Amino acid sequence: MKIIVLLGRVLDPRGIMVNRRRGRVFVNREEYILQPADRCALEAALRVKDAIGAEVVALPRGPLPDDDVLRLALATGADRAIHIVGQAACDDAAWTKVLAAAVERLGGADLILTGATTLDTGQGQLGPRLAEALGWPQAVGAWAVETDGSRVRAIVRRDGTFVALEADLPAMVTVAAGALKPRYPDGARLINIYKGVGEIASALEVWQASDLVGGEALKPLLERRGQDFPPERELGTRITGTTEEIARAAANALRERL
């Protein structure tokens, strides 16, 4: 059983401040964390490993300027991590090609897990895109993942209730943020992976993106066109009218923000 987990990093939102009036994002403390949903995906993979045994391989979910999240994965229990370098920022469509080639070079996999959405951009397309590229079935936004080695079972939310899905392996499952309580990395493994001592040091490999996919193919489809800031909060707006009018206005305002 081989499980691939796709991991990304995100700027810790507690370290940023958004100034709506000036239309700027201030980074007070530049600290990156593993994407919370990816963290749950890693936990799901490690639980399968605990239950039936598996080799867990961590790959980046996009170009990573550093390999902290991969080292974290190794310290937490992943068996192998591959840092794919040499590619500037690109979008999920381009990175899917890199990952599809990496999966092939790894000799395929039985299960690929990743986070259902990113904390910052809220995008969830990487998992389904890769599943499409590989021609695999998918479950999106899983709250629980189990497998017996030949089939995978995932619990997802549909129309407000939880339902169970099943598919034959190989399959892609994206895991919802907060679905599982992730375990902590082992301290000694964490130190060793950074110091480069012990067996674990050789578990981190570096691959070149250009060895996997030709440069032209990695042209992103999407282009950044700027930022927008919500209007400054205007406190103290009174709703007036009949009780029904007030209720309708309040209900609309609530719906808009849920």
Place this chain on the structure above:
Amino acid sequence: MDASFLDLLMAQQEEVSEAEGGGGGIWVVADVADGAVAPVTLEAIGAARTLADAVGAYVYGVLLGDGVTDLAQSLYQAGADGVRVADHPSLARFALEPYLKVLADLFEAERPEVVMFGAAGMGQELAPRLAQRMGGGLIEHVTAMSLDEATRTVQAAFPIYGGEYFEIAACPEARPQFFTVEPGAFSAPFMDPYRKGEPKPVEVEPVEPAMREVGPAEGFEPPAVPLSRAPVIVAAGRQAGDFELVKRLAAALGAQVAGDRGARDAGWVGPEQVVDVREVTVAPKVYVAVGIRGDTFHNAAIEGAKFILAIHPDPTAPIFQVADLCIEADPKEVLPALLKALS
């Protein structure tokens, strides 16, 4: 006076037509919930209509399901010029592969410029798979759109960190441009009762789903979220009146129930549910304060809330200084009406 002749007149005038085989257009794939078209779909059609009018394009709706043909009229009313319906028993419930097959075949033939889905449920599964298959770009959870008319490119904003700010992106070259539209972000379109049309059926070739839905997940409970990290909170105070109504409001909003110290004194909430700098500090997306006066300790504990709705009978209550939206009324009267408006 009998005005029914007007209906006839208008109906004739508003029989909508679509392009003759030219391809392109803006396509909206409809979400169907409880036998009706989901609001997000109508909102997406409204947004599509605005874009389409600016460049002279057509708007198409796509319905998939079992017995959904009758729903086509609401897509026309919302502004669609044409509707395709894949009505087949094998599509009764969403499953990826059967739905994907229908849409991929349809879009392969029609070559849309833009495809939109609702950013909930099936859209999150279908949009990236189709985008990958057709080589299109995808922007998810779009909350605003504008048009770069020269290149017929849609620029879309999507929230960062759940709405702290927005990034704007576009897909300048690859077509189709895929988007999933955030529910509630676009205003509901005017439903023109005189717009109607004749939906075209789409041939459905049944496909076995690879990821099968095997039934409800019996006994599964998602992990509990502590109040401090709850995304939606409804909190009661001394003037809340009927706590049962507060709980029902929380259920309607999918919110956690909390209270101020007054609510604890009234025995409504336990100490771990008290919002107060001395107890629990919260930072939800939405905080509804029902009958909470709002002393410094309470208000300091909700500083991180993104949106605060306050209901209190006393216009001088300090909660109104920190609330975004204020209702100066007795919760006993407002809550039943609010529950009705939300249902």
Place this chain on the structure above:
Amino acid sequence: MDFTFSPEHRALRRLIREFVESEVVPLAAELDREHKVPYETMRKLGEIGLLGVCFPQEYGGMGAGETGYCILMEELGRVCANTAVNVGAHIGIGAMAIYLDGNEEQKRKYLTPLSRGQKIAAFGLTESNAGSDAAAIRTRAVREGDSWILDGGKVFITNGGYADIVTVLAVTDPVLGPRGGITAFIVETQWDGFKVAREEDKMGIRGSSTAELVFEELRVPHENVLGKVGEGFVTFMKSLDMGRLTLGAACLGGAQTMLEACVRWAKTRRQFGEELAHKQSVQWMIANMATEIEALRSLVYRVAWLVDTGQPFTQLAAMCKLYGSEVLSRAVDMTIQIHGGLGLTRDFPVEQAFRDARINEIFEGTNEVQRIVIASNIFQEYGVRIRP
């Protein structure tokens, strides 16, 4: 000069911060209120290796050095003084004595389970008549064949009520005294003759055990002599040097939290039509606090670097403890002042912080003792020997 943390230490801090936020913060008020020891937290800390943060990996540790240990204590001090005290007594002095002077077998037998949190350590020095004057201890150990028989007792022993292993300092030769007559022993608390006589009810650090221990004909095998017979005093003083540094680190974390609480409150609280943040009096308090905290941070991590690079640090460790505890005391005092009446209420964590902070000026050598250590080191450089 390089004032940046290494990647492994940054990763360690992320790990610890995540741990304390989900495992330590939720219990912080309860430990104080219920007078409870964070036993479960100690076990979890041990599971991921944090209770051996500074010990070598062959003894179950992490091998993150003194810098890593200071990071642990800073992050614990930031959120829960009680957990910091438990951990500090366990690693910083209890297990530290075994690490510094234990032989290979003792380290394997005792340090490994201590590093993994399977056993808890305490440090038995203070007696009813000997505290700052550590050489005045009265607990006797008499050789009897392959064993030593301990008689006496210790007071104010942190972790004493639930420790599995206590390092005990006892007089083995009353004539020689501190120069050759005092020996350290590793005592297992399950042995006959070991008794916890009482648990103190304290003003602060109520989530820690402070116990009086009694030894009655307690038989300790000779192999449990820690270091050489007669050299226990040196072992204990070396352990205290290490403990002092990390105590300063815990104070650093505590003071940082106070600063953050003040800034948050000053931003919210309005008086005379404006937020406290706009009052110059409050600004000055916050500026002073922040300056002292930064000075303390520099001191703490500089000393950690001295330890990790094998340089002398005794005098600077004493400064860490002295300055750290006083910076924290001033910070909690100013924090109460800025919070006004709220600061005094039981439900708000500032009140607890105020009570918890006070001990830092007392234990692991009172601040007076630190001043003696510092002064004697300074005078020594000029050839003057001062009497303690």
